[in-house]
Amino acid sequence: MRGNMTENKKFVRLFEIYTSLILDGFILKNKFVDDNNMSKRTLLRDIKEIEKYLRIELKSEKDKYVISSSDLKKIKKGFNFDDNIKKNVDILFSIFIKKVSSNLSLIPRSTVSKLLPQNIDDEYYDVILIARNDINHISGDSENIDKLLSFVKDLNDISFDYYMESAKSSFRVEAAAYLIYYFQGIWYLVANDNKKNRIKTYIINNISNINIIKKIKFTDKKDKEEYDNQYKIRSEKRDKLIKHLESKRSIYWNEDKIVKTLVKFNSNVAHYFKNRNYGFNQKIKMELEDGSVLINFDFSSFTELRIFLSPWLGAFKIISPEKFNKEFIEHLNNALSVMQSE
Incomplete structure (x- = not known):
């Protein structure tokens, strides 16, 4: 219990540092230490952690830590801040959650509840996973979500209509509901397709007409057994899925097809991979004299690799397999041709 309380306090401190940087551009050392009843050494550890999460460097002056104008611009990028931002803490909170979501142990359970519909109880937490990227409120038909949460909790067999965007058509699915999973802005149902007997993922917003296939009735002791x-x-299968998804941090997976991939990251970003595990069985193979690093990963497909590496454009080279490097270059060339077309 004490460990959880410590983590809760740490989370609050980091959120306070983040909001102070956003709103003021600096952290007053003595005031922060006094307000939080902490040591300067603990503050320094917090500063190092916030630098890691936000990918910034703070300048230590006599009485405060200061963020540079370029880093301040970077952490504000992509968000619309208005003059009323101090009253709109929810916006800052949701943005901050996105930054620290790779460390799920850091986020208090009471905090996670703010990301979910208000009628969701503690009993559902063990069947909801939160991935590394962009946490938002669950969107879509709340009635459908309530049904799915209930079915997932009980591991029920369900049926539903699923709209396939690529085919622009719907089809009926019968599946065992295992868990709900968040990945890069989208909530998914992870279920075992009864017809194909394989685990598949379904975008929740594309699900409709959900029904339980049959209600369990016990007529005798044997039925209950x-x-x-x-x-x-x-x-037990769900527990394995949860461990797999938490380590992989992706919705694209194929346990039967893992491609060993070697990537070189330059010295500008190497420290991120030294200090943080991004999943995909990440392992440092070698640190080079110029400060760059060679990292081994396990990917299930090029799509999975592309999504993971895209934020690091300009800072990496795919060493092997060569086919992934060629596919990535082709992907970039196609993107450039579209952007340059009239």
């Missing part, structure tokens, strides 16, 4: 056994099997 069979149900308990089936629930145990599904529960």
Whole structure:
């Protein structure tokens, strides 16, 4: 319990540092230490952590830590801040969550609840995963979400209509609901397709007409034993899925097809990979004399690799396999041709 309280206080401190940097551009050392009843050494650790999460460097002056104008512009990029921002803490909070979401242990459970519909109880937390990127409120039909949360909790067999955007058509799905998963701005249902007997992901906003296939009724002791056994099997499978998704931090996966990938990151970003695990079985192979690093990853597909590496454009080279490097160059050339076309 004490450990959780410590983490909660740490989260609040980091959020306070973040908001102070956004609003004021600096942190007053003595005031922050006094207000939080902490040591200057703890403050320094907090500063180092916020620098890591926000990818910035703060300048230490006599009485304060100051953010540069370029870094301040960077952490504000992509968001519309108005004159009333001090009254709109929710905006700052949601942005900050996005920055620290890779460290789920840092986010207090009471804080996670703010990301979910208000009628969701603690019992649902074990079936909701939050990925590294962009956490938002669950969007879409709240009635559908309530149904899915209930079905996922009980690991029920369900049926629903699913709209396939690429085919612009819908089809009926029967599946065992395992968990709800967030990835890069989209909430997914992860379920076992009963027809194909394989785990698949479904965008929640594309799901409609959800029904439970059948309600369990126990007519005798044997029926209950069979149900308990089936629930145990599904529960164990869900636990494996959760561990897999938390380590991989992706919705694109194929356990039967893993491509060992070697990527070189230049010295400007190498420290991020030394200090933080981004998933995909990340392992440092070698640190080079020029400050760059060679990192091994496991990817299931080029799409998975492309999504992960795109934010690091200009700071990496795919060493192997060569086909991934060629595909990435082709992807960039196609993107450039579209951008340059009239």
